[in-house]
Each structure stands twice: as C-alpha cells, then as structure tokens.
Amino acid sequence: MSTETLLRCTGVTKRFGGLVAVDDASLDVEAGSITGLIGPNGAGKTTFFTVIAGFAEPTAGSVTFRGQDITALPAHRRAEIGIARTFQIVQPFAGLSVRENIAVGAYLRHPGREAALARAENIAQRLGLGPMLDQSAGDLTVAGRKRLEMARALATEPSLLLLDEVLAGLNPSEIRDMIPVVRAIRDSGVTILIVEHVMQAVMQLCDTVAVLAQGRMIAKGRPAEVASDPKVIEAYLGHGAAKRMQAQQGDSHA
Amino acid sequence: MKGGFLTNGYGPILIVVAALAVLPFGFSANTTLNFLGFVLIVTLAAQGWNLLAGYGGQFSFGHAAFFGMGAYAIALAQVRFGLNPWLALPLAISLGALTGTILGYLSFRARLRGSYFALVTLAFAEVFRILANASAFTGGAAGVLIPLRIEAANFQFADKRSFYWLALSFVAFVLLLTHWIARSRFGAYLVAVRENEDAARALGVDALAVKLKAITLSGGITAAAGSLYAQKFLYIDANLAFGPWISVEALLAPIIGGIGTVFGPLAGAVLLLGLGEITKTFFTWLLGGALPGIDLVVFGVLLILCVAFAPRGVIGLLRRLAPSFRGGRA
Numbered sequence: 388m389s390t391e392t393l394l395r396c397t398g399v400t401k402r403f404g405g406l407v408a409v410d411d412a413s414l415d416v417e418a419g420s421i422t423g424l425i426g427p428n429g430a431g432k433t434t435f436f437t438v439i440a441g442f443a444e445p446t447a448g449s450v451t452f453r454g455q456d457i458t459a460l461p462a463h464r465r466a467e468i469g470i471a472r473t474f475q476i477v478q479p480f481a482g483l484s485v486r487e488n489i490a491v492g493a494y495l496r497h498p499g500r501e502a503a504l505a506r507a508e509n510i511a512q513r514l515g516l517g518p519m520l521d522q523s524a525g526d527l528t529v530a531g532r533k534r535l536e537m538a539r540a541l542a543t544e545p546s547l548l549l550l551d552e553v554l555a556g557l558n559p560s561e562i563r564d565m566i567p568v569v570r571a572i573r574d575s576g577v578t579i580l581i582v583e584h585v586m587q588a589v590m591q592l593c594d595t596v597a598v599l600a601q602g603r604m605i606a607k608g609r610p611a612e613v614a615s616d617p618k619v620i621e622a623y624l625g626h627g628a629a630k631r632m633q634a635q636q637g638d639s640h641a
Numbered sequence: 642m643k644g645g646f647l648t649n650g651y652g653p654i655l656i657v658v659a660a661l662a663v664l665p666f667g668f669s670a671n672t673t674l675n676f677l678g679f680v681l682i683v684t685l686a687a688q689g690w691n692l693l694a695g696y697g698g699q700f701s702f703g704h705a706a707f708f709g710m711g712a713y714a715i716a717l718a719q720v721r722f723g724l725n726p727w728l729a730l731p732l733a734i735s736l737g738a739l740t741g742t743i744l745g746y747l748s749f750r751a752r753l754r755g756s757y758f759a760l761v762t763l764a765f766a767e768v769f770r771i772l773a774n775a776s777a778f779t780g781g782a783a784g785v786l787i788p789l790r791i792e793a794a795n796f797q798f799a800d801k802r803s804f805y806w807l808a809l810s811f812v813a814f815v816l817l818l819t820h821w822i823a824r825s826r827f828g829a830y831l832v833a834v835r836e837n838e839d840a841a842r843a844l845g846v847d848a849l850a851v852k853l854k855a856i857t858l859s860g861g862i863t864a865a866a867g868s869l870y871a872q873k874f875l876y877i878d879a880n881l882a883f884g885p886w887i888s889v890e891a892l893l894a895p896i897i898g899g900i901g902t903v904f905g906p907l908a909g910a911v912l913l914l915g916l917g918e919i920t921k922t923f924f925t926w927l928l929g930g931a932l933p934g935i936d937l938v939v940f941g942v943l944l945i946l947c948v949a950f951a952p953r954g955v956i957g958l959l960r961r962l963a964p965s966f967r968g969g970r971a
Binding site for chain 2: 440442461463467471472474478480481482483487490491492494495498500540542543
C-alpha cells in the first residue's frame with residue numbers, strides 16, 4: 388500500500404519569549420488517514436495545531452502541504468488550498484442560524500447564494516444537524532456546537548481537516564455518537580488530523596498516533612504500540628510509572 | 642421557488658420607495674420638503690455607516706470624515722476649479738471611498754477593533770475638521786459658499802421636489818444595494834467577520850479585504866450624502882461638514898431604526914429627525930421662542946428607550962411584534 392504524505396511538519400519550533408512551547412517537532416500525515424496528536428496537558432498540542440492551521444507562525448521549522456511550503460501562508464489561504472480547522476473553544480457565529488453558519492464555509496467553493504445554502508443544508512444533514520437548520524447557533528447545546536464546528540469546516544470542502552478536541556466536554560454517549568461521524572468524514576475522502584484528550588476515541592479512530600510531551604515529539608506509531616510505550620506512560624503518569632506498572636503486572640501474573 | 646417579488650425582499654423596498662416618491666404631492670410646503678430632503682441626506686449618511694458597522698461590526702464614530710470629504714470635494718471643485726457639480730459628484734464620492742480605504746487600511750492592518758477603531762475614526766474626522774477650518778484652500782473658518790445659479794444642469798433646482806426625488810433615488814439605490822449585499826457572498830463574509838473574525842478566517846474569509854471593501858463602500862455612500870448636503874444648502878463650513886453632529890446622527894439613526902437591517906437607517910432617521918422637529922415646534926409654541934438643543938434631548942431619550950426596550954431597533958421591534966413582518970431581512 389503506497390501512501391502519499393499530505394501534510395509534513397519538519398522541525399517546528401514555537402517560542403513565546405523564554406518558553407519553548409513546541410520544540411523541534413516533526414509530523415507526517417498520510418493522505419486518507421486519521422492521525423491523532425495526543426499528549427498530557429501543556430504539552431504544546433494546541434500551539435502545534437495553531438501553527439499547522441496558520442493562526443501562528445513558527446519560530447523555526449516548516450510546514451508543507453502536498454509538497455508546497457505553506458509555513459507563511461495566512462489562514463484564509465490555507466482554507467482555499469484545502470485545509471480546514473475547528474476550534475477547541477467553539478466559535479459559532481452566534482447571531483446567525485445554523486444554516487447561515489455553515490453557508491459561510493460553503494461560499495468558499497460555491498459563490499452563489501442558492502448553491503451555498505443548498506450545500507450547507509446537505510452538510511447539516513450529514514452531520515445530524517438537519518432538524519436545527521433554522522435554529523440560532525447560539526442556542527445549540529455543546530454537542531450541537533461541536534458538530535456545527537465540523538460542519539462549517541467541512542463546508543469548505545477540505546482535503547485535510549484539523550480537529551481540535553472536538554470530543555472535549557461531551558458526555559460518554561455523545562462521544563459514542565460522534566465517533567462514527569468522524570469516521571464517516573474520513574471515509575468520504577477527507578484526511579483528518581485530530582488533537583484529542585479522550586483516549587478511548589483516539590484508540591478507536593486513529594491509524595497513527597503522535598505523542599507530544601513538553602513540546603517534543605516522544606513517540607509515533609499505531610495506537611496500541613504507542614499506548615504501551617514506556618516513554619508515553621511516563622509522560623502521562625510521571626517518572627518511574629512504566630516500571631511500577633510492569634512490576635504490578637508481573638505480580639498479578641505470578 | 643424562492644425569489645418571488647414579495648418574498649425576496651425587493652418588493653418591500655420598491656413599495657417604500659414608491660410611497661416616499663409620492664409624498665411631495667401631499668406635502669408641498671417648502672419647509673416640509675426641505676425637512677424631508679434633509680431626512681433623506683441623513684438616511685444616506687446612516688446607510689453608509691450601517692453597511693460598515695451594522696453588517697461588518699466595525700463601529701465608526703467619525704463618519705463625518707467621509708461626509709465632509711464629499712461636501713468639501715463637490716463645493717471646492719466648483720468654486721476653485723469651475724467644475725460642473727454633476728461631474729464633481731462622482732469625484733466627491735470616489736474621494737470619500739478612497740478616504741475610507743486609507744482609513745481602513747491604516748486601522749485594520751494595525752488590527753484595531755471595537756472602541757480603538759471608533760476612536761481612530763473620530764480622530765480622523767476631528768483632524769479633517771481642524772484642517773478645513775484652518776486652511777485657506779478650504780475657505781478657513783468662513784467656509785465655502787457655492788454661487789447661486791439655479792439650473793438643473795448646475796445641480797440646483799427651482800422646484801424643491803426635484804432635489805427630494807434626486808436624494809430619494811440615492812437612498813433607493815443604497816436600499817437595493819444593501820439588500821443585494823446582504824444576500825451575497827460578500828455580505829455573508831461581512832457578517833461572519835462581525836460575528837467572529839477568527840472563525841471567518843478559518844473558513845477562507847480574507848477578513849482584511851472584506852473590511853476594506855466595506856469601509857470603501859461605506860465612505861463612498863456617506864460622501865454622497867455630504868455632496869447632496871452641500872448642493873442643498875449651497876454653503877458648508879468645517880463644523881457643518883466635519884462636525885460631530887453628522888457622525889452622531891449617522892450612527893444614531895441605524896441604532897434606533899435597526900442595526901444591520903436594510904430599512905434601519907431610513908426608519909431611524911425618520912423617527913429621530915421627525916420627533917426632533919415635532920418637539921422643537923412644540924416647545925416654540927409653548928414658550929413662544931425656540932429652545933436650542935431640545936431635539937438633542939429627544940435623541941438622547943430615544944437612544945435610552947431603544948437600548949432598554951428595543952436593542953434591535955424599530956425594525957427589530959416590529960419583527961418581534963409581528964413575526965410575519967420580515968422587512969427585507971437578508
């Protein structure tokens with residue numbers, strides 16, 4: 388199976404004054420995959436994500452998309468070439484209806500009003516927002532707003548969708564509902580990079596997982612491999628945790 | 642399916658414009674026509690403000706900068722360069738639009754928003770006012786007097802109704818333009834920038850370009866109002882053209898009428914100036930003499946009532962009371 392690298396981040400570093408939020412991090416996202424970016428709190432995931440989305444420029448390093456260097460490309464131009472993002476803290480156009488919200492994204496590829504509104508309706512149906520089309524976006528529940536974030540981003544018809552903690556703040560049943568939605572988006576041909584805290588979802592969804600800890604990329608691989616990597620366990624649970632766990636497992640086997 | 646004459650929003654605009662067009666047959670007194678013409682000029686200035694602030698969320702406190710630019714441009718083009726006012730009019734509008742572009746470029750590129758943007762626009766208007774008041778080219782404190790030569794070819798009309806209809810045609814054009822914009826991609830992007838600039842950028846909206854386009858249009862429209870003002874009164878000075886009064890009326894009218902709606906500026910200007918005029922007349926009758934500034938008290942009271950009871954203005958109130966009333970909403 389030959390795969391094409393859609394997005395490549397090389398040696399990305401982001402400094403805020405003396406603080407190094409992201410330190411020489413590299414990441415490849417294969418076309419057609421769901422790639423997860425995980426890490427403990429404060430690992431620099433969101434900063435890294437922001438650099439990829441074009442909302443911050445890296446101090447060093449480069450981001451290429453389909454071989455084109457996009458490190459300095461402004462956010463709105465990234466949307467044009469096929470990169471869409473959602474926001475961790477949802478950013479609905481609160482004064483507009485769900486339909487109008489999604490239409491703003493759809494206008495990117497469909498300049499006409501009728502076409503954009505029709506496209507918006509179509510995407511809303513796909514994401515289960517059909518019954519709320521005429522509702523004000525400000526009146527949606529948290530789960531509804533997360534879906535709206537995805538719907539709007541999808542309306543720009545991206546080839547790469549960047550999801551920033553779309554499952555955060557949802558209850559377990561809402562998470563269960565959301566997983567097939569994300570999978571269906573990938574199956575429709577959209578590559579996904581997902582930053583996520585909810586491990587159960589990462590394990591179920593991702594083909595590849597990259598782990599960021601204290602700004603550095605410490606592990607990459609299939610979800611199961613990464614989950615049993617001692618470096619990853621230590622990053623989450625503290626120094627020596629991996630050994631202690633192994634010792635405990637040894638005890639219970641005995 | 643959609644797009645019927647009465648439901649696509651163009652119908653109500655044409656009906657309102659037609660009703661305004663026949664008004665001079667009912668009220669033929671010169672003072673009434675003067676007043677109605679003035680209401681239309683303020684409406685036009687307010688429409689310019691509404692496009693930038695109501696739809697785009699960029700609150701200007703200095704639309705006098707554009708209004709005065711239009712007024713001085715058309716007046717000086719005639720007095721200093723002997724240009725025909727009809728030719729000077731597009732020039733004045735372009736100059737207002739250009740002022741908008743420059744002001745917008747300077748402030749939006751510096752990422753000024755909210756009250757910072759408002760203060761910068763106010764500063765621009767004040768600087769223009771002081772310069773116009775000081776420079777010999779603009780006639781200094783004495784202002785500019787446009788020579789009286791009543792001829793339609795000279796943009797001066799013997800019949801007051803002609804001017805009224807001319808001003809109305811400007812207002813009608815901007816009503817249609819605003820409605821068209823509200824239903825276009827540009828309008829959707831403008832509202833998206835108002836609601837959340839970062840989210841808009843993530844969806845491919847070039848926020849800077851959208852805001853620049855809006856302030857350019859806004860400047861042009863308000864400059865057209867200034868040009869009409871100069872041609873109506875044939876005299877301007879720095880305080881009339883660049884004074885805070887027009888900045889305030891250009892923003893009060895849409896806020897009271899219904900911010901970010903097609904009819905808001907018109908409804909607000911009619912209500913604001915209408916009540917102001919009635920109050921002035923009433924107090925003159927009551928006290929046997931004019932009470933200067935009483936109309937400003939009315940403006941203040943209206944604003945307070947509006948903020949407290951009708952935050953979406955008169956149009957918003959009508960929509961709430963009669964849900965079937967759509968009033969040309971996008």
